[in-house]
Amino acid sequence: MDYSLKGKKAVVCGASSGIGFGAAIKLASEGSDVIIVSRSEENLLKAKKKIKDVTGHEAHSFACDISISSEIEKLISYIKEKFGSADILVNNVGGPEPMAFLKVTDETWFRYFETLFMSVVRLTRSFTPLMNEGSSIVNILSRSAKEALPNLVISNSFRPALAGLAKTLSIELAPKGIRINNVCPGLVATERQVNLMNYAAEKEGISPDIVRKRSESQIPLGRLASPEEIGSMVAFLCSKEASYITGSTFFVDGGASKSNV
Numbered sequence: 001m002d003y004s005l006k007g008k009k010a011v012v013c014g015a016s017s018g019i020g021f022g023a024a025i026k027l028a029s030e031g032s033d034v035i036i037v038s039r040s041e042e043n044l045l046k047a048k049k050k051i052k053d054v055t056g057h058e059a060h061s062f063a064c065d066i067s068i069s070s071e072i073e074k075l076i077s078y079i080k081e082k083f084g085s086a087d088i089l090v091n092n093v094g095g096p097e098p099m100a101f102l103k104v105t106d107e108t109w110f111r112y113f114e115t116l117f118m119s120v121v122r123l124t125r126s127f128t129p130l131m132n133e134g135s136s137i138v139n140i141l142s143r144s145a146k147e148a149l150p151n152l153v154i155s156n157s158f159r160p161a162l163a164g165l166a167k168t169l170s171i172e173l174a175p176k177g178i179r180i181n182n183v184c185p186g187l188v189a190t191e192r193q194v195n196l197m198n199y200a201a202e203k204e205g206i207s208p209d210i211v212r213k214r215s216e217s218q219i220p221l222g223r224l225a226s227p228e229e230i231g232s233m234v235a236f237l238c239s240k241e242a243s244y245i246t247g248s249t250f251f252v253d254g255g256a257s258k259s260n261v
């Protein structure tokens, strides 16, 4: 299949590891000019080396904490100066941490409002003027956009709001030729997932291995996804093969979601 992603300028956030890295690898494999973003310069350098080793593609990087407005402004200035425009934006970031509702302070709520929600608002608002017709935005959400997940009150609260934002934007951005879609992973083998399983294990007084086996047994495909399997969906949605898809939410969860649609 010809994705026609060669030479597309793709900004992938939260991309030094995990799902963002999986998306960056897939886009780079399709020949996109990938710009990876995360907070740590050191993590970004390691990720760039891996992308080069796996795809032969020389990625660019920019260190930026996307929960901070002024840092996003610096990222936009860098993209404008170095590339002039962008064709792909992947909105993705780490967290949130697992917590019981009564333990979540106002400070934590506001921190994740900035990190999970306002990062998408600010990045999308700043990038769309730089995007040409045919551009694509993909938000990495979670199954929690549709189904409340255990221990994840913050995710369960912000992901449905992000799905509502994306649906609204899909209508506003369509006349500009920009598509926006959501990808909702189930369980993905990343550092974050290890932390979540450790949290559940400690809470229940069982080993992380038992938590993992139990989780796998609840997934029809019987295993966690690799970050690259989520990245494949991102690359497809950015491609010309997905030219009629906007305002949609896709579950890549090995069949774990219990909803009919």
Ligand SMILES: NC(=O)c1ccc[n+]([C@@H]2O[C@H](COP(=O)([O-])OP(=O)(O)OC[C@H]3O[C@@H](n4cnc5c(N)ncnc54)[C@H](OP(=O)(O)O)[C@@H]3O)[C@@H](O)[C@H]2O)c1
Binding pocket: 013, 014, 015, 016, 017, 018, 019, 020, 037, 038, 039, 040, 041, 043, 044, 064, 065, 066, 067, 092, 093, 094, 095, 096, 115, 140, 141, 142, 143, 155, 184, 185, 186, 187, 188, 189, 190, 191, 192, 193
């Ligand atoms: N893993 C799963 O099973 C799963 C399932 C459903 C949904 N999700 C969601 O998918 C997203 C990614 O999850 P993941 O498992 O890939 O997480 P991860 O392994 O923790 O990776 C997070 C990435 O984001 C970067 N990052 C964190 N905070 C940042 C910030 N403020 N600004 C810029 N970059 C930042 C990290 O790099 P630096 O440390 O260098 O900044 C890292 O590259 C999360 O929102 C998560 O809730 C994950």
